[in-house]
Amino acid sequence: MYSLTGLFMEFRCVQDCSQCCVEREYYPNTKFGKIGVLILPQEKERIESLAKQNQISVSILPRIGISKENNVDSIEVLAYQMMGIEENGNTCPFLDTESGKRSPHGGFPCKIYDERPLACKTYPLVESNPIILDQKCKFCKEGNTANENLNSEIESLLKIKNQMTTDAPFLWRYATGIGEEKYQSEIKKGWILEETMD
């Protein structure tokens, strides 16, 4: 039987999949708790206002910060994150799991699709040159590789990367304190110094 595994092809969401709007990971490890959807500082107000319009409550925590000095009081937030609505950190607040509507590929629809965060517009692209897709995306898990139909994702990724470039000496990552019960003793909450750049 002919298999497409390993061949380059167009990127298309897997039929009925909503995985990337539901599943959240511990990143970079359990200590930091589950992460949320990356929100750039200039997107935060807009997302909060979209939440209000949709009568949704959202929790937006810091994600990455920089500082000139080694203390948390001087941190400038480079990126925020929108947390999931489940206790274990999963499921984006804007995912419509209740109305019975479906997205064009059959997954649960996004209530703010046209105005979704840049990070959502980027996924599953993690690198643009060469193109690398997130192996956790269901399309990749099914053994597919794509190098076409990714133009808008590439554009969004470049915008994010451009903004995340910094020469500040201290880089901080915010531990969310959120995750499954079994990891509660390991999960931290608050800023943790990640890197000191000389």
Ligand code: SF4
């Ligand atoms: S990007 Fe990947 S994980 Fe997300 S809905 Fe499409 S196929 Fe599923």
Ligand code: SF4
């Ligand atoms: S904002 Fe929309 S596209 Fe982004 S994770 Fe939430 S439901 Fe999915």
